[in-house]
Amino acid sequence: MPSCARATASCCAWARRSAAIGVSEADGLPVHQPRVLIIGCGFGGLEAAKALRDAPVEVTLVDRTNHHLFQPLLYQVATAGLSAPAIAAPIRHLFRRQANLTTLLGEVVDIDPIARTVRLADGGTLPWDRLIVAAGAVNSYFGNDAWARHAPGLKTLDDAFGIRRKVLMAFEAAEREADPVQRAAWLNFVVIGGGPTGVEMAGTLAEIAHRTLPGEFRHIDPARAKILLVEGGPRLLSALPGSLSESARRQLERLGVQVQLSTKVTAIDGRGVELRAASGESRRIESRCVVWAAGVRGSPLGALLARRLGIEVDRGGRVPVLPDLTLPGHPEITVIGDLAAAHSHERDRAPRAVPGVSPAAKQMGRHVAQDIVRHLRGEAGRPFRYRDWGNLATIGRRSAVVDLWLPLGRFHMRGTLAWLFWLFAHIYFLIGFRSRLMVMTDWAWAYWTSQRSARVVADIEGPPGPG
Amino acid sequence: MPSCARATASCCAWARRSAAIGVSEADGLPVHQPRVLIIGCGFGGLEAAKALRDAPVEVTLVDRTNHHLFQPLLYQVATAGLSAPAIAAPIRHLFRRQANLTTLLGEVVDIDPIARTVRLADGGTLPWDRLIVAAGAVNSYFGNDAWARHAPGLKTLDDAFGIRRKVLMAFEAAEREADPVQRAAWLNFVVIGGGPTGVEMAGTLAEIAHRTLPGEFRHIDPARAKILLVEGGPRLLSALPGSLSESARRQLERLGVQVQLSTKVTAIDGRGVELRAASGESRRIESRCVVWAAGVRGSPLGALLARRLGIEVDRGGRVPVLPDLTLPGHPEITVIGDLAAAHSHERDRAPRAVPGVSPAAKQMGRHVAQDIVRHLRGEAGRPFRYRDWGNLATIGRRSAVVDLWLPLGRFHMRGTLAWLFWLFAHIYFLIGFRSRLMVMTDWAWAYWTSQRSARVVADIEGPPGPG
Numbered sequence: 001m002p003s004c005a006r007a008t009a010s011c012c013a014w015a016r017r018s019a020a021i022g023v024s025e026a027d028g029l030p031v032h033q034p035r036v037l038i039i040g041c042g043f044g045g046l047e048a049a050k051a052l053r054d055a056p057v058e059v060t061l062v063d064r065t066n067h068h069l070f071q072p073l074l075y076q077v078a079t080a081g082l083s084a085p086a087i088a089a090p091i092r093h094l095f096r097r098q099a100n101l102t103t104l105l106g107e108v109v110d111i112d113p114i115a116r117t118v119r120l121a122d123g124g125t126l127p128w129d130r131l132i133v134a135a136g137a138v139n140s141y142f143g144n145d146a147w148a149r150h151a152p153g154l155k156t157l158d159d160a161f162g163i164r165r166k167v168l169m170a171f172e173a174a175e176r177e178a179d180p181v182q183r184a185a186w187l188n189f190v191v192i193g194g195g196p197t198g199v200e201m202a203g204t205l206a207e208i209a210h211r212t213l214p215g216e217f218r219h220i221d222p223a224r225a226k227i228l229l230v231e232g233g234p235r236l237l238s239a240l241p242g243s244l245s246e247s248a249r250r251q252l253e254r255l256g257v258q259v260q261l262s263t264k265v266t267a268i269d270g271r272g273v274e275l276r277a278a279s280g281e282s283r284r285i286e287s288r289c290v291v292w293a294a295g296v297r298g299s300p301l302g303a304l305l306a307r308r309l310g311i312e313v314d315r316g317g318r319v320p321v322l323p324d325l326t327l328p329g330h331p332e333i334t335v336i337g338d339l340a341a342a343h344s345h346e347r348d349r350a351p352r353a354v355p356g357v358s359p360a361a362k363q364m365g366r367h368v369a370q371d372i373v374r375h376l377r378g379e380a381g382r383p384f385r386y387r388d389w390g391n392l393a394t395i396g397r398r399s400a401v402v403d404l405w406l407p408l409g410r411f412h413m414r415g416t417l418a419w420l421f422w423l424f425a426h427i428y429f430l431i432g433f434r435s436r437l438m439v440m441t442d443w444a445w446a447y448w449t450s451q452r453s454a455r456v457v458a459d460i461e462g463p464p465g466p467g
Numbered sequence: 468m469p470s471c472a473r474a475t476a477s478c479c480a481w482a483r484r485s486a487a488i489g490v491s492e493a494d495g496l497p498v499h500q501p502r503v504l505i506i507g508c509g510f511g512g513l514e515a516a517k518a519l520r521d522a523p524v525e526v527t528l529v530d531r532t533n534h535h536l537f538q539p540l541l542y543q544v545a546t547a548g549l550s551a552p553a554i555a556a557p558i559r560h561l562f563r564r565q566a567n568l569t570t571l572l573g574e575v576v577d578i579d580p581i582a583r584t585v586r587l588a589d590g591g592t593l594p595w596d597r598l599i600v601a602a603g604a605v606n607s608y609f610g611n612d613a614w615a616r617h618a619p620g621l622k623t624l625d626d627a628f629g630i631r632r633k634v635l636m637a638f639e640a641a642e643r644e645a646d647p648v649q650r651a652a653w654l655n656f657v658v659i660g661g662g663p664t665g666v667e668m669a670g671t672l673a674e675i676a677h678r679t680l681p682g683e684f685r686h687i688d689p690a691r692a693k694i695l696l697v698e699g700g701p702r703l704l705s706a707l708p709g710s711l712s713e714s715a716r717r718q719l720e721r722l723g724v725q726v727q728l729s730t731k732v733t734a735i736d737g738r739g740v741e742l743r744a745a746s747g748e749s750r751r752i753e754s755r756c757v758v759w760a761a762g763v764r765g766s767p768l769g770a771l772l773a774r775r776l777g778i779e780v781d782r783g784g785r786v787p788v789l790p791d792l793t794l795p796g797h798p799e800i801t802v803i804g805d806l807a808a809a810h811s812h813e814r815d816r817a818p819r820a821v822p823g824v825s826p827a828a829k830q831m832g833r834h835v836a837q838d839i840v841r842h843l844r845g846e847a848g849r850p851f852r853y854r855d856w857g858n859l860a861t862i863g864r865r866s867a868v869v870d871l872w873l874p875l876g877r878f879h880m881r882g883t884l885a886w887l888f889w890l891f892a893h894i895y896f897l898i899g900f901r902s903r904l905m906v907m908t909d910w911a912w913a914y915w916t917s918q919r920s921a922r923v924v925a926d927i928e929g930p931p932g933p934g
Contacts, residue, residue: 066635067923083550085921093922096683103683105639124643157923168533172572176591216563216570438920441908453905454552455560456534456624 033058033100036372037118037128039108039301041068041091043358044337045134046431047365053098055373060126062118064107065156066090070430072358073439074154075197078163078291079204080452086438088157089431108135111305113330130332130372133305133319134365137338137356140297140317147268151290154197163291165457167205170289171213174220185286187225190273192265193294194231195238196393199248201291202229203396206255211397211450227257228285230275232294234262237401239355239391244401247414251399265294296356298339305335314341323351324381325368331381334368337361344386354386358429363387394422397447500525500567503839504585504595506575506768508535508558510825511804512601513898514832520565522840527593529585531574532623533557537897539825540906541621542664545630545758546671547919553905555624556898575602578772580797597799597839600772600786601832604805604823607764607784614735618757621664630758632924634672637756638680641687652753654692657740659732660761661698662705663860666715668758669696670863673722678864678917694724695752697742699761701729704868706822706858711868714881718866732761763823765806772802781808790818791848792835798848801835804828811853821853825896830854861889864914 034057038045041063049061067088076082092103107121111133117125139153152162167189174186189209191202205227213222229236229252235245236252236259249259262278272286298317306313309327313319318341321327325334325342336342338361343351354360363386371381390410394400400418404411413421423443430436442453501524505512508530516528534555543549559570574588578600584592606620619629634656641653656676658669672694680689696703696719702712703719703726716726729745739753765784773780776794780786785808788794792801792809803809805828810818821827830853838848857877861867867885871878880888890910897903909920 065924066639083552083921085550085923088923090922092683093918102685104643105636106643169572172533176571176573216559218569438908441905451560454550455557456552456555457532 034129034372034376035060035127036130036132037062037126038132038134039063039118040134040136040299040337041065042071042134042136042337042361044136044361044365045132046094047362048132048134048336048369049095049098049101049365051366051369052100052372055100055369056376057100057130057372059098059101060104060128061091061095061101062104062106062108062120062126063091064105064121066092066105067157068094068431069157070435071155072426073430074157074160075200075204077157077160077454078154079167079201079208080164080455081204081446082439082442083454084157084160086435086442087430089435094431108301111301111308113305113308113333116332131334132365132368133301133333133335133339134337134361135299135301135339137296137317138299139292140295141292142295144268147292150268150270151192151273151292153292153296154201155296164454166289166291167208168455168457171217171220171222171225173288175217176219181286183220184226185272186288187220187222188272188285188287188289189225189227190285190287190290191227191229192268192273192290192292194229194233194236194259194261195293196391198229198231198291198293199236199252199393199395201293202227202257202259203252203255203394203399206252206257207396207450208452210256212452223256228260228287229257230260230263230265230273232262232264236261237391237393240393240401240403241412244403244412244414248393248395248401251395251401251414255396255399296338302335302339305333316341323383324371325364325384326381331375334371336364336368340364342384342386344388345383346385352386354384357391359389360386392418392422392425394419397450501596501839501843502527502594503597503599504529504593505599505601506530506585507601507603507766507804509538509601509603509804509828511603511828511832512599513561514829515599515601515803515836516562516565516568516832518833518836519567519839522567522836523843524567524597524839526565526568527571527595528558528562528568529571529573529575529587529593530558531572531588533559533572534624535561535898536624537902538622539893540897541624541627542667542671544624544627544921545621546634546668546675547631547922548671548913549906549909550921551624551627553902553909554897556902561898575768578768578775580772580775580800583799598801599832599835600768600800600802600806601804601828602766602768602806604763604784605766606759607762608759609762611735614759617735617737618659618740618759620759620763621668622763631921633756633758634675635922635924638684638687638689638692640755642684643686648753650687651693652739653755654687654689655739655752655754655756656692656694657752657754657757658694658696659740659757659759661696661700661703661726661728662760663858665696665698665758665760666703666719666860666862668760669694669724669726670719670722670861670866673719673724674863674917675919677723679919695727695754696724697727697730697732697740699729699731703728704858704860707860707868707870708879711870711879711881715860715862715868718862718868718881722863722866763805769802769806772800783808790850791838792831792851793848798842801838803831803835807831809851809853811855812850813852819853821851824858826856827853859885859889859892861886 036057036059038061052059070087073087095101108118109121110119117127141147170186174183177183191198209222209225236248237245264276266276267274274284276282302319303313319335320341323345327333338356342354367384390403390405392402398416398419400422402413402418503524503526505528519526537554540554562568575585576588577586584594608614637653641650644650658665676689676692703715704712731743733743734741741751743749769786770780786802787808790812794800805823809821834851857870857872859869865883865886867889869880869885
């Protein structure tokens with residue numbers, strides 16, 4: 001496989017090109033180390049960067065925000081349970097002790113695989129010898145982009161603040177509304193999509209309505225809010241075994257969520273949603289707060305890169321990669337995480353598609369980092385193998401489902417035990433001790449008081465507000 | 468003095484009018500209790516509402532945000548030391564157990580003193596028998612409103628997020644800047660105004676540059692950032708004795724802040740500021756991050772109310788009030804807090820102007836609440852007397868100045884002792900045990916690690932971002 005020769009050759013141009021982007025060396029001598037550029041500091045990019053700590057390379061990590069976001073807990077920011085800083089760690093701080101890494105804030109808008117550069121939104125360019133594209137996914141409305149305005153998804157902190165505002169303001173508007181029909185519409189919440197995010201959002205909304213807010217309003221009873229979870233398929237959490245899907249449904253209904261399976265969304269506007277059941281029957285739900293958790297697609301950067309290389313992205317906007325996660329004819333370019341249409345290669349088994357989950361992104365990040373080091377030693381890349389530990393989703397206070405794949409066998413958990421497992425797993429994987437401490441404190445508080453600590457909306461009118 | 472007769476008479480119209488705003492009684496009988504409307508839930512409005520807890524009145528508290536903001540710590544949100552939820556408590560939650568109080572989210576845009584109603588931005592109206600106007604202050608640029616765009620002030624959470632973004636992004640831009648002149652401009656920070664907010668901002672910016680960020684950048688040394696504090700008068704913290712002003716200046720300079728006294732700002736644009744010293748000498752400072760802490764004026768609602776009553780606001784946009792904080796000819800309307808041009812009335816002393824500080828607002832809030840109860844009993848209002856406990860300002864890690872007025876005498880503190888006093892005073896006065904816990908944890912962490920926990924910018928381009 002690939003070409004250390006090529007990597008080394010292009011390094012000679014380093015000093016010249018680096019001057020153009022303001023990179024200079026302390027001693028005036030060019031440093032002959034391959035430059036690895038990582039686009040995106042999600043789980044994949046972060047792991048790749050960390051795994052290159054001791055490699056003889058110069059790493060540049062470029063992201064369009066200044067923080068790594070712990071996305072599995074983003075729904076907690078959206079539902080006012082956590083402040084933004086609790087789940088967002090400054091990238092620069094995470095890598096302060098990694099001497100071979102430079103953090104850059106910027107948005108990559110183009111990739112040139114021939115000149116081996118990327119172009120940033122502000123016009124600057126960055127050169128690279130090895131490129132790791134870890135740009136992640138964006139919300140996907142299956143061609144109905146107009147729905148985005150009325151049913152925000154949950155991918156960024158701004159998304160989360162937008163949803164937090166919508167949820168809290170809906171109760172405020174209901175309190176001021178004299179007309180009972182309008183008031184009911186303000187108290188209808190619709191979550192679209194029965195994957196982990198949808199289940200977590202619906203469960204948490206039910207807890208806000210039933211446990212957090214009652215007693216604080218004078219003209220409405222927040223406990224009479226209706227939370228509807230709509231799923232197109234025949235069961236929730238399709239990645240989990242059927243018995244756990246069924247358990248999740250029962251636990252949600254116990255919290256007061258109405259679950260509507262085998263139901264498609266046919267329209268979303270500013271006043272409500274239109275649903276069509278499998279029977280063909282249509283109905284309209286008046287609602288002022290609709291949350292989209294039904295799907296994501298690869299970042300547009302993937303389609304752009306594919307076009308440059310003459311390949312095609314798949315239906316989910318993801319870039320098809322070779323077994324070692326590189327691109328055909330370009331062993332120096334890898335695509336990882338949610339943006340990659342990757343397969344897991346195991347002995348004696350047909351390749352299986354890798355799911356778009358954070359453990360997969362992290363494993364891919366480590367894999368490509370190790371392969372880069374192997375390439376530098378003249379060794380070939382290895383096919384990626386995804387180690388699946390199972391799936392889990394939380395539903396609410398002391399309720400969750402866990403499907404664990406251990407070497408000893410497969411374990412199912414539900415209820416309080418599953419919830420405790422989910423809790424500690426998430427705190428364990430949170431980046432940085434400081435965030436763990438913040439989140440633990442917040443959760444302990446929330447558990448004992450049923451209160452949510454981040455019920456703050458900075459600007460009640462505008463777009464984005466605070467954490 | 469005023470007229471319980473009038474208050475009682477107008478109550479008869481309550482049921483009729485209340486129907487128009489969606490207020491209804493459980494048993495169909497009109498409730499014969501005077502309606503007190505409080506505009507604004509800053510320190511004044513909050514105290515007034517709390518003090519009316521057991522009064523035989525119906526209280527409505529209207530605010531245009533959903534939270535009470537602990538403004539003295541807003542600079543910590545702006546400098547990434549605290550998350551927004553740590554200093555913002557949901558108003559509704561604070562008053563959940565006060566049965567005679569209704570919280571309403573809305574912006575008052577007009578006051579009708581004859582019909583005794585206020586109009587909200589969304590067109591709704593609210594009736595009242597007693598009105599407490601506690602709308603606070605806004606940033607004032609002394610007629611140069613164009614400066615606002617380049618030099619944000621610090622009054623709301625959105626202001627704080629904007630400044631946080633500016634500060635953090637300035638270091639990011641400097642890291643990417645190749646031209647040394649431009650780079651220096653990105654690392655010039657100018658704080659205008661040497662009152663407590665300006666002193667706190669400048670001191671904290673110096674700490675960020677010298678303690679928090681060093682080691683995290685590859686192309687710049689954040690410790691070489693220049694922080695300039697500009698004050699028009701001859702000394703900092705003019706409300707404190709001269710010796711403490713001098714001590715604050717020395718402590719700031721020890722932290723690396725350049726203090727420029729007797730210096731006026733003559734221009735602010737997107738690239739820097741122009742200063743004129745008392746000697747008449749002018750100079751220009753290139754800077755991309757200018758913070759305005761030089762002045763506030765009364766909310767525009769004060770001028771509007773004054774116009775309706777045919778009186779005039781003072782130069783600071785504040786409404787002149789009678790000794791009992793009511794308005795001439797309108798004993799049913801009181802103005803309190805930063806919006807009131809009030810005087811303290813003490814035996815054997817000439818009336819003294821009440822300063823625009825939070826203890827004064829709180830005392831005014833309690834005063835008018837007690838007077839409302841007195842009026843209901845047919846007693847007259849009493850002149851307001853401001854109990855001044857002194858002043859304090861923090862400068863940075865283990866440095867502050869305190870001027871304490873106790874019955875036993877006057878105490879001055881500076882350095883570590885003053886800092887500890889400031890710390891515990893602020894934690895003590897924070898609203899809600901939960902916030903106290905959050906802030907204490909954050910500060911303990913920040914103290915031991917020199918790290919700041921809220922270095923998050925949600926949207927690096929847009930306006931408002933997160934906390």
